[in-house]
Amino acid sequence: MRSRSIRLLALGFAGAALAAAAEDTGDGPTIFRNVPFKDMGTTIFSPEGYYRMALKGTEARQITVDQTDFVDMNIAVFSGDAATRLDMVILSPSASFFRRELRASGDGTVRLIDYSRQYEVTGEKWTYEYGEKKISIARNVTVIIHAPLPDILK
Numbered sequence: 001m002r003s004r005s006i007r008l009l010a011l012g013f014a015g016a017a018l019a020a021a022a023e024d025t026g027d028g029p030t031i032f033r034n035v036p037f038k039d040m041g042t043t044i045f046s047p048e049g050y051y052r053m054a055l056k057g058t059e060a061r062q063i064t065v066d067q068t069d070f071v072d073m074n075i076a077v078f079s080g081d082a083a084t085r086l087d088m089v090i091l092s093p094s095a096s097f098f099r100r101e102l103r104a105s106g107d108g109t110v111r112l113i114d115y116s117r118q119y120e121v122t123g124e125k126w127t128y129e130y131g132e133k134k135i136s137i138a139r140n141v142t143v144i145i146h147a148p149l150p151d152i153l154k
Contacts, residue, residue: 036061040070044102051078053130055097066100073097075104077130088114090128090135102130110137118147 041056057070073095079085091113095106105127112121112128112135121144123137 040068044099046080048081050080050082051084052080053077053102063096066098067096068099069096070094073104073106075128085116087116088112092126104128110135118145120144120146 037060039056039058040060041054043051044053044055046052054076055070056074057072059071061069063069070092071094073090073092075090075097076086077088077090079087089112090104091111092104092106092109094108095104095110097104107125109124110122110126110128114120121135121137121141123139123141125138126135128135
């Protein structure tokens with residue numbers, strides 16, 4: 001009898017903790033703030049059903065319906081067509097992803113590896129905009145070009 005009371009009390013505390021973490025934003029399902037999800041990932045498809053982007057992190061926290069904060073963010077950007085070609089990978093130890101805008105940003109470091117154009121970019125305080133295929137990096141930018149540059153010094 002006593003162990004049943006303890007279990008019911010524990011369930012009550014767990015329910016209260018979830019209710020305290022849950023927030024109804026009014027424009028969609030209830031989300032959980034400050035509740036970490038381990039090894040979270042999602043895939044974004046084109047209207048035709050092709051891979052556009054795969055997003056993963058070792059930990060994610062849903063901030064709003066649109067914003068998710070990631071630890072060890074890994075974004076794989078695909079061609080978005082039948083070729084399903086991996087165009088680039090974006091890696092950051094801490095960043096936010098905004099689903100409606102298909103935009104990622106962070107104040108810390110970022111590493112972008114562009115396989116189609118054969119270069120790498122690293123830096124800090126960055127924003128990636130999928131729609132414009134643009135990354136902006138504000139500080140400590142380094143670019144490494146892996147493609148041959150014939151006759152560059154002539």
